Amino acid sequence: MQLRPGPVPPMEDKSPSLLTSEVVCDELPNGIKVLVKQVYPARVANFGVWVRVGAVNETDRVAGISHFIEHMLFKGTEKRPVGQIAKEIHGCGGYTNAFTDYECTCYWVVLPSKYLDVALDIHIDAFLHSTFDEVELQKECQVILEELKMYQDRPDAYSFEKLMTLAYKKHPYGRPIIGSEQTLRQMTRKDLLEYLHEHYYAENMFITLIGDIEPTRAIRKIKNAFKGIPRKTVQRTPLPVEPAQTEFRKERLSGDIARSYLNMAFHVPEATHEDLHALKVLATILGEGRSSRLSQTLREKEQLVDYAQAGVFAQQHPGFFYLSFMLEELNMEKVENGAWREIKKLQDQLVLPDELLKAQNMTESDYIFSQETVEGQGRNLGNYEMLGDYSLGEKLIKKIFAVTPHDIQRAAQKYFTRNNCSEIEYRRAEN
Secondary structure: OOOEOOOOOOOOOOOOOOOOOOEEEEEOOOOOEEEEEEOEOOOEEEEEEEEOOOHHHOOHHHOOHHHHHHHHOOOOEOOOOOOHHHHHHHHOOOEEEEEEOOOOEEEEEEEEHHHHHHHHHHHHHHHHHEOOOHHHHHHHHHHHHHHHHHHHOOHHHHHHHHHHHHHOOOOHHHOOOOOOHHHHHOOOHHHHHHHHHHHOOHHHEEEEEEEOOOHHHHHHHHHHHOOOOOOOOOOOOOOOOOOOOOOOEEEEEEEOOOOEEEEEEEEEOOOOOOHHHHHHHHHHHHHOOOOOHHHHHHHHHOOOEEEEEEEEEOOOOOEEEEEEEEEOHHHHHHHHHHHHHHHHHHHHOOOOHHHHHHHHHHHHHHHHHOOOOHHHHHHHHHHHHHOOOOOHHHHHHHHHOOOOHHHHHHHHHHHOOHHHEEEEEEEEOOO
C-alpha cells in the first residue's frame, strides 16, 4: 500500500522528507512526549509506547530483566486474563509486538485506525494493571530460556555476541540483552515489579503514532488515556565508560557447526558523532551487497567466503564498526589477511566519486524503503527520538551526501588500526 505523507522536496535537496514532515509533537501534563504523524490513505495506525530503559540499565544480578518485563507486561491484567489482549487485538484485525534493546523497550500495535481507542485502552491497562502472575512468570521464564537456547544455537548470532563481550570490558554493551540462564532462573516477581516501578514512569516514556488519524483528536485521546501514568524525577545512574582499547584482542571458539565464522570489530564513537557519517558510507562500500569490495574480492574473485558483511553498531554510547564472514575453516587466515588488505586500500587510496555516490544513494534508499509501512515509520521515529531527536534521520541523509573521499580515508586511518580491533574466530570442533 502506497503512503502519501505530503509533498516531496525537490531532488536537489538530498533529504527526503518522508518521515518527519508534518510530525506533530506534544507533551502530556505528566511529561510523556507524543509524536504523531498523519499518513493517508492507509486505513491503519501504528501506536507505540517507548520506555527509555533497556539492557544497559540493569545490574549484573538482574541481567535480562528488561526483556523479561517485556514478555510479562501483556500476559494478563486485573480485567484481562491471559490471552485476552492478543484476542482483542486480533479481533480488530491488528497485531501487536514488542522488543527490548540496549537503551529502550518498545511496545507497539498495528491495527485499523478506527480501533485506536482499543489500542490505548489495552496499553494503559497493561502499564498500570499487569498482574505478573507467578504461574505465568514461571512459564514465560521457560519461553525466554528456549529463546536463549535458540539464539546460542545460531552460530552467526553466537559469534557476534562473543565479539561484543570481547570488545567491551566495562560497558554493559558487552552483556547480552536476553541475560543468562543463571540470572533468568533466579529472577523473582518482586524483582520485576521493583524494576518496573523504578523505570516505568511518565518522564521516562514517549509515544509514537503513525497512520490515518487526525493528530489533534488523537493527542487528546492519548492525554486522556495516559494521564494515570505517574510523574517521577528522572534519576539516571552513569554508565561505566569503556576505556580506549590499546592492543589487539583475539579469541578462538569451537563448536558443532557446519561452517566457520570470522568477526572483527573496531571501536567507533556514538551514533550522533560526526565521524559516523563517513563510517556508514564506509560500511556500504566495504560490505553491503554483492557489489561491495569485500564481496567482490573475497567471495566473487577469490571464492574464500560464503558471505562478507560490514556494518556499524551505532547507539547512544560509543559503538563499533564490524566485519563478518562465513567461510570454510581452512580459509580463515586468507580471509583475515584479505580484510586487512581491503582496509589498507581505503587508508592509502581515495574512494572514486562514482563509488562514493553509489554508496550514498544506497544509504538514502535504505532510509526511504524502511518507511514503506506505518510500522517502519513508527520504528524510525522512535529510534531517532531515542538518540535525542526524531528528525535525526533526515539530517543524517544530508550529512551522508556531504561525505567526501577524504572523510572516508581519514575515518579508515583513524579507527581501523590493529590495536583498536577485536576478533572472534568460531571454528568447527574437532571430533
